[in-house]
Amino acid sequence: MPLQDFFRFDWFAAILLVGVVQGFFLALLFLARRPHRQPYHHLLLAAVVFAFGTLVLDTFLCYSGLMFRVLHLVDFSEPVNFALGPLIYLLFRSLNGSSWTRRQWLHFIPFGLYLLYHTLFYIQPEAVKYNAYINAYFPDREFLPVSSKVDPDPLLLTRYINELTILHIILYIGLCFRLLKRRRFSESPNPYFYPWARFLLYFFVASLLLILFVKLTYERDLGDHLLAAFLVLQLFFASYKIITDSAFFQPVVQVKYEKSALSEEAKQDLLQKLKVAEDAKFYVQPSASLPALARQLHTSPHYLSQSLNERLGKSFFEYLAALRIKEAKAILSDPAQRHLKVEEVAEQVGYLSKSAFSAAFKKQTGQTPGEYRKKAILG
Numbered sequence: 001m002p003l004q005d006f007f008r009f010d011w012f013a014a015i016l017l018v019g020v021v022q023g024f025f026l027a028l029l030f031l032a033r034r035p036h037r038q039p040y041h042h043l044l045l046a047a048v049v050f051a052f053g054t055l056v057l058d059t060f061l062c063y064s065g066l067m068f069r070v071l072h073l074v075d076f077s078e079p080v081n082f083a084l085g086p087l088i089y090l091l092f093r094s095l096n097g098s099s100w101t102r103r104q105w106l107h108f109i110p111f112g113l114y115l116l117y118h119t120l121f122y123i124q125p126e127a128v129k130y131n132a133y134i135n136a137y138f139p140d141r142e143f144l145p146v147s148s149k150v151d152p153d154p155l156l157l158t159r160y161i162n163e164l165t166i167l168h169i170i171l172y173i174g175l176c177f178r179l180l181k182r183r184r185f186s187e188s189p190n191p192y193f194y195p196w197a198r199f200l201l202y203f204f205v206a207s208l209l210l211i212l213f214v215k216l217t218y219e220r221d222l223g224d225h226l227l228a229a230f231l232v233l234q235l236f237f238a239s240y241k242i243i244t245d246s247a248f249f250q251p252v253v254q255v256k257y258e259k260s261a262l263s264e265e266a267k268q269d270l271l272q273k274l275k276v277a278e279d280a281k282f283y284v285q286p287s288a289s290l291p292a293l294a295r296q297l298h299t300s301p302h303y304l305s306q307s308l309n310e311r312l313g314k315s316f317f318e319y320l321a322a323l324r325i326k327e328a329k330a331i332l333s334d335p336a337q338r339h340l341k342v343e344e345v346a347e348q349v350g351y352l353s354k355s356a357f358s359a360a361f362k363k364q365t366g367q368t369p370g371e372y373r374k375k376a377i378l379g
Contacts, residue, residue, distance in 0.1 A: 058075070120153070131143045136220045173201070173204050180366075203234050267310065
């Protein structure tokens with residue numbers, strides 16, 4: 001069979017194809033949910049999963065042999081290698097409530113420069129791209145005779161693309177760890193910051209280790225299908241987390257409140273009453289609930305829920321948990337109260353069980369109560 005007629009569709013090809021569909025579908029899903037009403041990280045998530053889908057599509061075409069039918073697409077996704085690091089790092093920032101600034105565009109300078117540089121390869125005749133493809137995936141095959149007036153890699157950047165990608169990823173892993181360490185003892189406006197931060201960091205580090213393993217084990221790009229399959233698994237795991245964490249998709253201003261009769265003045269007045277209730281520490285009562293607090297503030301549960309969602313970007317349960325964990329952190333970091341057991345701290349902040357308190361505390365801070373106390377008091 002001529003090499004141009006080569007086609008392979010096994011389990012890896014099927015996984016990659018499903019991953020392509022999943023990646024592009026997720027990107028459209030994030031964009032379709034009215035991005036102007038969403039936290040900014042939804043746009044970054046759309047960009048991240050679109051980048052994943054692009055990389056997987058490139059690998060699927062190469063692995064299956066379909067690239068022979070679309071030779072003009074050879075290595076079309078290569079510049080994306082320098083976009084993933086900045087996108088994931090900026091997603092870190094946005095999940096913690098950091099807003100976009102013009103300075104953030106500087107992170108994409110390597111991507112832009114390499115995209116411009118790679119244009120030298122994009123404009124090459126198909127014979128050059130054919131040779132590049134078989135050199136990566138069929139190294140024992142003969143090249144086509146071809147001459148090009150333009151050198152596709154004058155600075156040898158493409159030759160060392162793997163090494164440059166690894167260095168780029170290491171740099172952004174370091175920036176992510178730095179941000180996570182700096183935020184650890186601060187209040188995050190997003191209760192999902194630490195769970196998603198851990199997920200992204202684990203993914204980032206695991207990707208780096210897998211890249212190192214594949215490039216040291218396989219010749220040229222022959223192991224890229226393993227990397228792409230790993231990306232697909234991460235896409236599906238991310239989809240699972242988003243579906244199970246329903247509040248992750250909660251808009252800054254929920255659509256269900258668009259026809260509410262609650263005026264801006266009434267919302268502001270309600271928030272002032274809420275501040276008084278916070279000062280009185282209503283949240284340390286185990287019986288604290290949305291209806292109970294609404295009665296205390298002389299409003300309806302619907303209006304209270306609306307004000308929390310629109311002004312604070314939180315559901316009542318997220319708001320209650322944030323207040324309780326904030327109170328718990330104050331107790332745990334107080335040397336005068338270090339004699340208290342974790343279950344006693346849990347009771348003081350409104351939790352009826354140690355396990356529920358520990359789970360809520362770790363979800364928001366990334367640490368157990370004991371770990372937090374040890375670091376806060378000793379360091």
